[in-house]
Amino acid sequence: MTLLFDLALVAWLIALAGHIAMTREDRNAIVAFIAFGLLLGLAWVRLSALDVALTEVAIGGGVTGVLLLSAEAHLRKPLAQDSAQDRPHDGRRRLGNVGTIAAALASAAVTAGLALAVLALPTPAPTLAPVAAAALDTTGLGNPVTAVLLAYRALDTLLEKVVLLLALVGVWSLAPDRTWGGAPSLAPAVAPEPLVYLARVLPPIGVVIAVYMFWVGADAPGGTFQAGTVLAAMWLIVMLAGLRQPPDTAHRVLRLLLVGGPALFLAVGFLGFFIADGFLSYPEPIAKPLILGIEAALTLSIAATLAMLVAGPAQKAPEP
């Protein structure tokens, strides 16, 4: 029965992917892509990768959707102004055929390559899972994925958070000089009434879910990234409904929040030279409190970074 379910799920995923690729209008494709992200979460659950499932639902189904829809709305504005000339459409169509074929070939090549790589794996696939599970006691954690992210391979996680900050610097630097340090603008002039209602009802539930995700991450699937994404989504919905304005990008509290998580992570990393075996290693008795502290600060940083990434570059002049 489970095999039948998996086959149906795969068939559905492929059909939905085909629909996204064939849809002509960008906005429809993005909506279908959000649905695809949520469905992919179901597939990861079937693969017993619950941590990945949670991230996929939060990022693929949630934050990426709002990012893509914003980008599409932004692109459409200049197109509508030039529509008398119709030039962008022509150019797009000419590029369309060649571009589509090239993209299809490249995608097919990547898929075939991945399939070959998976099929070429030796039958007991090489794994470090037993080693990771055996060393779990030294970290005081119960979830091996969190142990990998914050203890065994902490350096990767640290660099990943720095990359997020770099991405935000990239987005912010798109602001023209006169709005530098100002606030991004998110809410429409008149927010629809149902959205305002949703923005009042959903965040209290969402914040509780985020705290739960953060706390449960130590012992079960969940963790900083999922919790941070949920918090970011809740902040975004409040800003989208115009209940609270986005802060100035030069605001000191915001900047401290953004840098706080990675800075604390780095500081604890260097502390490892004095109180443990070296960079980013924790002394065994206090490993879990240290990891939880880093996770708490990282959750807030990730939430602020993702929300500001989606909010985009500053569009209003800074308040003096």
Next chain:
Amino acid sequence: MADVFTAAALAILAATAFGLFRVLRSRIAVERMMAVQLLGTGGVAALLLLGAASGVAATSDAALLLMLFAAFSCAAFTRGEEDTPDEDPQPTKEKT
């Protein structure tokens, strides 16, 4: 019992799939967004049933997030929607 749960999840998945493709091809933008809500509902039901079938408690956490982000994507859809009213109402005006 696990087989019964999985079969129920499969039935919900199939029903949601047919509904989804019907709604995704709708000509009204807001209806297409309802496809995501449909998937939110169907997906949560399928996940809860799968969790009961496999006995993995954390599956319900995934269902929780799926519910939350399906609702959130509704808000996401208002992004850029304020520019479109001149696209959709016009054909309806011509009809009436």
